[in-house]
Amino acid sequence: MKKKVMTVDDSRTMRDMVSFTLRGAGYDVVEAADGQQAMSAIATNKVDLVITDLNMPVMDGLTLIRRLRAIPAHRTLPILMLTTEADESKKAEGRAAGATGWIVKPFNPDKLVSVVQKVCG
C-alpha cells in the first residue's frame, strides 16, 4: 500500500514541488496550507508522514508539531520540518517540540526522497 505524506506549506510552489517529487517516488500526498488546515486534514486522513514548513500563517509549524504530539495517536508519527537555512537553533527547537527530523531548503528531489525513506520507509 502506498504511504501517504502530508505536506504543510503556505507556499503553493513548495507544496507542488514536494507533491510532484514524492508522487514520482511512489507516495500519496495530501496538502495543507497551514497548521490549522493540517490539523483538520489529519483528523480525516491517515497519514504516514508530515512535512511541515515552520513559518506559516494561522498556525505555525512548531505549534503544529506540538499539537500533533499531544494527540496520543500521533505520538510516534514521523514529522519532518523544513528549515530555510541550516539553523541549529531552529533544529533544536523543532526537536524539543517533537520533530523527527528536518530538511534544509533548498533541497534537491533526491535528497527529499532519501530523507522521506529514512523516516517512513
Add this chain to the structure above:
Amino acid sequence: MDDLSRFKQTYFDESAELLAVAEAGLLRLAPGEIDMDEVNAIFRAVHSIKGGGGAFGFNDLVAFAHEFETVMDGVRNAEIPVSTELVDTLIRANDVLARLLAHAADETEAPAGTTDDTVAALRRFLDKTGEQANEAAQPAAIQAAAGFHPDDEDDEAGIFGDALAAIQAARDDQPAPAAGPVPEGKVRWTIVFRPKAELLLSGNEPTYMLRALRRLGEAEVVCHLDRLPSLRDLDAELLHLSWTVTLLADPQVDRAQIDDVFEFVADDCDIRISAEAPPPAIIPPALIAPAEPVPAAAPAPAANLPQPATPAATTSGAAGAAKPGDGAKRTNGGTGGSDHAGPTTHTIRVDLDKIDRLVNMVGEMVITQAMIAEHLRDLPPGQFQELLEGLEGLAQHTRELRESVMSIRAQPVSSVFSRMPRLVRECAAVTGKEVMLVTTGETTEVDKTVVENLVDPLTHMIRNSIDHGLEGPDERERVGKPRAGTVHLSAAHRSGRIVIEVTDDGRGINRAKVLSKAIEKGLVQPGASLSDEEIDHLIFLPGFSTADQVSNLSGRGVGMDVVRRNISSLGGRIGVYSTPGEGSRFVLSLPLTLAVLDGMVISVGEERFVLPLTNIVESLRPKPADLHGLVNKCDVMMARGEYVRLVHLHRLFGIPKAIDDATKGLVVLVETEDGSRLGLVVDEVLGQQQVVIKSLEANFRRLDGVAAATILGDGRVALILDVAGLREMSRHGAGNGNAPADSTPPSPSLPAPADKSDQRQRQTV
C-alpha cells in the same frame, strides 16, 4: 543418519540449557545456607548430560561428568561441606564439561589432559570427606591446586563479584563482527546502534534506518534483546532493542553516508561505527584482529593449567539470561573452545513464561472479541456496515494471531521419535528379540509441553510392546511371521488433535491371562462378564502387570496406569485395540494446544455447554420413527442408516427444565477420535465461537465428561464437553471411565441402572 544427527543436536541444545542451569545454581551456591533444591538441580543437570553422552559414546565426557556428579552427590548428601574452593572447583568443572561438549559437537578430540587438573581437584574433595581431621593442613594446597591465591580465601564476594562482573561485561559487550577476511574490493563496516528508549516518540523508526543501511551494501543485522523487559513491564511506546549491523559495502560508500542515516538520531543514541578493509595479501588471515576486542580465548597450553573461567565460557554457561547476538553470529573462539552453544541458527531464546503470558493475553483477547461481537450482533447491518466489517476483520486477525502464537510453542514430534530407535535397540538386545522400528509422521507439530511430556509414556509403551507384545524370533517363525517383529510409531493430526499410535505385530493381548491376573489381584470380581475391550483396558488399572517374571525392562513399578495418568494430565486419552495372534495397537489422542479451541455453544435447560467443533459431525432433528428405545439401557437413533446411541445431556448432568424428547429439541451428532459416534440431545445450538480453555482441574477438580471450562461472550461460565468421556459415562454410568487415578480402582462391571441417580448427583455442579 539424518535422524541420529538431529537427535544429537537435541542433546547438545539440551546440554547447553543444563549447563546454564548448573552454572546459575553454582553461582548462587555459597557456604552457609544451602538450598537443597538448587543442589539437586545441579546434580540432575550433570547427571542428564552424562546420561545423554553415554548414548552417543562420548566416553571422555561421560568419565568426567561422572567425577563431577560424584562430588555433587557428596554435596547432596551433606558429606562434602560447601566451601568457596569447592564452588570454584565445581564452576571450573562445569566449564570443562562445556568444553568437552563443544568438542563432542565439533567431533574433535579434546586435547589430552583437558580434564586432569579438574578431576584431581574434584577427587581431593572426596578424599577429604574421609579425613576431615587433616583439613587444617590442606586448604593451602587445595587452593594452590585450584589456581587460587590465598588472599582470596575470605574474599568470597570478590570471587562471585568477579564472576558476575565477567558475565556482565560479556553481556554488555557487543558481539564481535563476523570474523574472517573481508572480501576483495569491499569494506566491512560494523555499526553498533543503541538508541535511547524514547526514540520512537520523536517519530523515528529504527527499521527504516536499518533499511537505509541496506541500500548502501550487503547488511547483516543482529538485534540485541538484552534490554527487553518482561511482557508485563513492556511499554510499547519505548524502544528496548539495539542492533549491530555488519555492512559489506563498496569502497565508494563513505562514512558520511552512514552518518547520514542516523542524522536525526545521532544525539540521542549510542552509535559506534568502525571500518575494516581487506587485508594486504601477506598477512595470514589468522592474524587479523577483529575490529572490536573479543574476550580472549584461553591459549592452548593452558589446558594443562588450572583455568580461571574465561568470560566467554562464563557467559555462555549462564545462558538463562539474554545473550546478545547469541545464535545469530559467533566469533571463532579459537582453540579455547569456550564456545559451546552449537551451530549458528536464526533463533532467539525466549523464556517460556513470556510466551505463556502471550498465549494467555491472546486468550483474553479472544474472549474480549467475543464479547464485543455479542454486544453488536443485533445492530442493523445497513447503518453500521463499516463497524461490522471492522469487527469481522478483528475476528479474522484474532484467529491468525492465535494461530501464530500457538505455532511459536509448536514443535515436531520428531524430537521425541528420534529418541526411540536407540531405545528399541536396547530393548531388543536385552530381550533377545529382533525388532524393526518404523516411524511415520515425525513432522507433525504439537505444543511443546505436550511433546516434552510424551517422552516417558512413549518410552514405556514401546518397551511394553517389545517386552510383552512381540514374540521371540523362534516363536514368530513357528507361527509363520517374519523373525523380526515390527513396532510402528506414528503421529498424525486428526480432527484437531494429535493422534499417536504404537502398533506391534506381536501376539496381542492374552485376554484369558489378563482376566485371571485381574481376578487374582482383586481388581475384578470373579465371575464378572467382561467384553474383550473391557478386558484389554484392564491393563491400565493401577498395580496391574502381566509379565510372569518382573522383567528387567518393563516391570519396574511403572505400569500402563502411569502412562494413562500422564496422558490424561495432558488432556489426552489412551486406548488399546488388540487382536490375538496379530498384535496390539495403542492409540494416544492429545490436544494440539492447551489454550484455545473452536467450539459450538449449545444450550440445555438454563445451562450452556461448549462442544469442540472438531467432534461435531452434524446436528439434526429426528422424526419419532428414527428413535428406538433399548430396554434398561439407552435410546438409539437411526441416523444416515446407522444406529447411534443417544445421550441426554440433561439426564447425565441433572439439569432441570430441559427438553427430553429428542424430536422437540436437537440431536448433535458427534464423533470421537476413534470414529465412534454419539448423538447428544440438546435444547438448542446457539452458535460457533472460539473459546479460551480454562482448566477445571486447576481451578476446581476433574469431572467426567467435561474437558474444561470457559467464559462466554456474555460473561457466563460454560463447560467444555469431552465427547469420549460422555461416551464412557453413557456406557458405564457416570464416574467410571476416566476416574481419577487416586480413587479406588473402579469395577469394570457395569453398574446397575439404580446406581445412576447417585452418580448423577455427584456430577451436578
